[in-house]
Amino acid sequence: MNILVTGANGQLGNELKYLSQNFSTHQFFFTTSSNLDITNFASVENFFATNNIELCINTAAYTAVDKAEGEKEKAFLINSFAVENLAKVCAANRAKLIHISTDFVFDGTLARPLLESDSTNPINVYGASKLEGEKLALQQLPSSIIIRTSWVYSSFGNNFVKTILRLCNDKPQLNIIFDQIGTPTHARDLAAAIFHMANNDKFLAEKGIFNFSNEGVCSWYDFAIAIRDMANLSTPIFPIETHQYPTPAARPKFSVLNKSLFKQTFQYEIPYWRNSLQHCVLELN
Numbered sequence: 320m321n322i323l324v325t326g327a328n329g330q331l332g333n334e335l336k337y338l339s340q341n342f343s344t345h346q347f348f349f350t351t352s353s354n355l356d357i358t359n360f361a362s363v364e365n366f367f368a369t370n371n372i373e374l375c376i377n378t379a380a381y382t383a384v385d386k387a388e389g390e391k392e393k394a395f396l397i398n399s400f401a402v403e404n405l406a407k408v409c410a411a412n413r414a415k416l417i418h419i420s421t422d423f424v425f426d427g428t429l430a431r432p433l434l435e436s437d438s439t440n441p442i443n444v445y446g447a448s449k450l451e452g453e454k455l456a457l458q459q460l461p462s463s464i465i466i467r468t469s470w471v472y473s474s475f476g477n478n479f480v481k482t483i484l485r486l487c488n489d490k491p492q493l494n495i496i497f498d499q500i501g502t503p504t505h506a507r508d509l510a511a512a513i514f515h516m517a518n519n520d521k522f523l524a525e526k527g528i529f530n531f532s533n534e535g536v537c538s539w540y541d542f543a544i545a546i547r548d549m550a551n552l553s554t555p556i557f558p559i560e561t562h563q564y565p566t567p568a569a570r571p572k573f574s575v576l577n578k579s580l581f582k583q584t585f586q587y588e589i590p591y592w593r594n595s596l597q598h599c600v601l602e603l604n
């Protein structure tokens with residue numbers, strides 16, 4: 320297959336690039352915002368035609384959750400209308416689309432692991448723009464596969480793991496929110512799951528929304544403690560409530576995803592979050 324991966328400078332894009340070395344039968348095209356701006360319909364159209372793209376994995380996104388509150392138009396341009404562009408062009412070229420979405424499409428009020436079919440109700444601009452992107456992708460190309468994921472980190476890019484490691488070295492103590500519950504996702508595990516899925520016999524017949532994160536559950540506080548301990552640091556970390564750390568964008572209080580559909584459909588075992596975190600922290604050290 321000829322596979323286009325957008326957002327190749329990002330966390331997931333980099334992990335897909337790293338793992339793509341194991342799939343030499345496919346031809347990969349890794350693009351960034353400078354050589355393929357997904358908001359530019361003509362560029363996307365031209366890229367597909369020139370390179371005979373059969374599968375597009377869209378990891379490109381506007382991911383600055385707090386900044387999005389003041390940049391609504393930009394967030395919707397990249398997270399919604401550019402996704403519509405990709406889906407339209409995929410449809411015209413009979414290509415498959417894998418698009419990445421987020422747990423932030425939920426409001427976080429349901430206190431049990433969320434199913435793909437649960438009602439969405441984003442509580443910030445980023446979540447609303449990602450939800451619109453999902454809808455537009457499925458509208459333009461009903462065979463699209465949407466993967467909702469959460470709390471993504473990697474040794475590439477900026478993320479919570481790197482921030483905590485830096486702050487543990489720079490600050491005498493940290494205060495971290497304990498009343499937002501979810502599951503971290505090592506971008507490498509998500510990349511591996513995407514390749515597993517794309518190489519599965521069922522892949523072309525499957526469509527719609529699938530949840531994916533690592534296994535297990537934690538708060539940001541638990542996550543921070545695990546990062547600190549795995550890096551053999553000893554900075555004191557204290558639990559605080561969400562209202563003690565106000566941010567421009569509201570976040571869901573509970574966004575644990577139920578991954579049964581992905582696991583059963585593609586016969587896949589997902590790593591536990593602590594084991595994956597250990598790998599990432601070792602790599603960073």
Ligand SMILES: NC(=O)c1ccc[n+]([C@@H]2O[C@H](COP(=O)([O-])OP(=O)(O)OC[C@H]3O[C@@H](n4cnc5c(N)ncnc54)[C@H](OP(=O)(O)O)[C@@H]3O)[C@@H](O)[C@H]2O)c1
Nearest residue numbers: 326328329330331352356357379380382419421468470471
């Ligand atoms: N990070 C999380 O915690 C999290 C949680 C849930 C879901 N997700 C979703 O998972 C996916 C991957 O996230 P990530 O953490 O890997 O994101 P990331 O590290 O922020 O990377 C996103 C990439 O998108 C690219 N991009 C932005 N605008 C573009 C445009 N107009 N055309 C082409 N590329 C553009 C950026 O490229 P340049 O740098 O070249 O501008 C950036 O490298 C996204 O869909 C995100 O919404 C992320």
